[in-house]
Amino acid sequence: MRYISTRGQTAPHSFSDAVAVGLAPDGGLFLPEHLPDLSGYLASWERLDYAELCVEFLAHFATEIPRATLSDIVRRSYTRFESTAIAPLVQLDARTYVLELFHGPTLAFKDFALQLLGNLYEHQCRARQETINVLGATSGDTGAAAIHGLLGKPGTAIFILYPDGRVSPLQERQMTCTGADNVFALAIDGTFDAAQTALKEIFGDQDFRTRHRLSAVNSINLARVLAQCVYYLHAWLRLPQEVRGEAEFVVPTGNFGNVFAGWLLARMGVPLAGFKVATNQNDILHRFFTTGEYRVGEVQPSLAPSMDIQVASNFERLLYYQLGGDASRLRSAMQQFKATGACTFEGFAGGAFTSCRTSDAEIPGIMQRVHHEFGYIVDPHTACAFKALNPSRVSVVLATAHPAKFPETIKAAIGVAPTHPSLEALKARPIVKYLVPADAAAIRAFIEQRAI
Numbered sequence: 001m002r003y004i005s006t007r008g009q010t011a012p013h014s015f016s017d018a019v020a021v022g023l024a025p026d027g028g029l030f031l032p033e034h035l036p037d038l039s040g041y042l043a044s045w046e047r048l049d050y051a052e053l054c055v056e057f058l059a060h061f062a063t064e065i066p067r068a069t070l071s072d073i074v075r076r077s078y079t080r081f082e083s084t085a086i087a088p089l090v091q092l093d094a095r096t097y098v099l100e101l102f103h104g105p106t107l108a109f110k111d112f113a114l115q116l117l118g119n120l121y122e123h124q125c126r127a128r129q130e131t132i133n134v135l136g137a138t139s140g141d142t143g144a145a146a147i148h149g150l151l152g153k154p155g156t157a158i159f160i161l162y163p164d165g166r167v168s169p170l171q172e173r174q175m176t177c178t179g180a181d182n183v184f185a186l187a188i189d190g191t192f193d194a195a196q197t198a199l200k201e202i203f204g205d206q207d208f209r210t211r212h213r214l215s216a217v218n219s220i221n222l223a224r225v226l227a228q229c230v231y232y233l234h235a236w237l238r239l240p241q242e243v244r245g246e247a248e249f250v251v252p253t254g255n256f257g258n259v260f261a262g263w264l265l266a267r268m269g270v271p272l273a274g275f276k277v278a279t280n281q282n283d284i285l286h287r288f289f290t291t292g293e294y295r296v297g298e299v300q301p302s303l304a305p306s307m308d309i310q311v312a313s314n315f316e317r318l319l320y321y322q323l324g325g326d327a328s329r330l331r332s333a334m335q336q337f338k339a340t341g342a343c344t345f346e347g348f349a350g351g352a353f354t355s356c357r358t359s360d361a362e363i364p365g366i367m368q369r370v371h372h373e374f375g376y377i378v379d380p381h382t383a384c385a386f387k388a389l390n391p392s393r394v395s396v397v398l399a400t401a402h403p404a405k406f407p408e409t410i411k412a413a414i415g416v417a418p419t420h421p422s423l424e425a426l427k428a429r430p431i432v433k434y435l436v437p438a439d440a441a442a443i444r445a446f447i448e449q450r451a452i
């Protein structure tokens with residue numbers, strides 16, 4: 001399998017090369033040259049455990065990695081999850097399921113892909129006898145998960161940009177209290193969008209990225225999206241047969257990587273019936289799915305800070321498919337968006353997607369309702385997905401973070417502050433962070449000095 005860029009100006013890459021660079025050299029995002037049809041495999045995958053299923057799925061994409069090696073990489077990636085089910089599907093009532101994606105080492109859904117990506121990087125460093133410098137931007141969870149995916153891996157250094165003061169205190173501690181000397185948490189004076197823009201500018205400097213063997217760890221890296229497809233597949237296979245055809249996956253959304261993974265899987269012949277894009281008050285995607293206009297606004301800090309995002313990276317991948325794979329139309333649309341901050345796509349909205357928006361004023365009430373109705377505690381991001389479940393169909397709500405990551409918000413809503421031992425342990429450790437302006441040149445200079 002080869003990988004092409006959404007912008008059409010990069011030669012096709014192998015899986016390993018696409019993973020190694022992350023962002024395509026032409027500024028686009030990698031996608032498989034063609035999507036496999038998985039419909040014929042589903043019956044034989046019914047009884048596989050999570051890691052087995054992941055190997056079967058990824059074998060369609062990581063075609064140049066020997067099967068035994070892939071299997072070893074995948075198995076090791078899911079050994080640090082607290083639940084033996086890895087991604088338990090919890091039934092709350094006849095029409096409501098929760099797919100719990102927060103049992104990994106950093107208690108957020110990002111662990112599913114970033115434990116795997118850490119092991120893929122390690123495999124590549126060893127196979128190519130090279131070091132790698134990993135760069136990512138985070139609104140809280142990706143950074144922690146990426147750092148913990150790479151912790152202790154020789155030949156790697158990791159640089160994570162995060163908006164200072166706009167992630168939860170415990171998320172910050174997960175990134176800054178590791179004590180590892182190959183981890184650099186850069187607190188920037190700006191929003192997540194500013195960090196992501198600076199990151200893309202740095203990746204646009206071909207000389208710099210090649211010289212430092214820089215790899216992108218955000219969901220702009222296709223390996224992230226492919227690894228996230230697996231939990232949709234796993235959940236769909238665990239739903240009762242009679243509801244599989246109607247279940248809507250309800251997904252708290254920011255950078256559009258999570259819900260895009262589900263949608264991509266559906267294009268591979270897995271009959272997922274629909275997706276609800278659940279935003280917080282930073283609602284560019286909700287506005288798009290209801291009006292067809294994709295227009296950037298001011299980021300408003302919210303109670304669900306990891307979704308405080310306006311420009312959603314993976315929207316470009318969706319657009320590529322919606323434009324029939326026409327890279328030149330995609331380039332024009334992206335140029336227009338960059339120049340004007342808006343683009344309209346008549347007739348695109350809808351399809352498999354519905355959407356909802358949840359304001360900060362609504363989040364505590366939703367947490368109270370879910371706690372009262374089901375005795376279930378949700379974090380503020382997952383709360384956005386519980387806003388208005390469709391009563392006429394089965395919903396599978398993706399729970400993207402452990403409630404213990406946001407104890408203050410939850411305590412204020414339901415009077416209980418959830419805890420987790422791994423987070424409690426962090427409170428005694430010193431914070432090591434570097435204050436850097438939200439400026440590509442300053443970040444580049446920082447990396448220049450510390451890259452391995």
Ligand SMILES: Cc1ncc(COP(=O)(O)O)c(C=O)c1O
Nearest residue numbers: 141253254255256257258306400
């Ligand atoms: C807890 C949590 N929920 C939801 C999201 C949104 O996921 P995505 O960016 O893949 O849309 C994020 C981060 O983006 C997150 O950290």
Ligand SMILES: N[C@@H](CCOP(=O)(O)O)C(=O)O
Nearest residue numbers: 138139140141142218219255
């Ligand atoms: N919410 C994310 C933002 C980055 O998203 P990614 O999936 O593209 O890495 C975070 O927690 O950092």
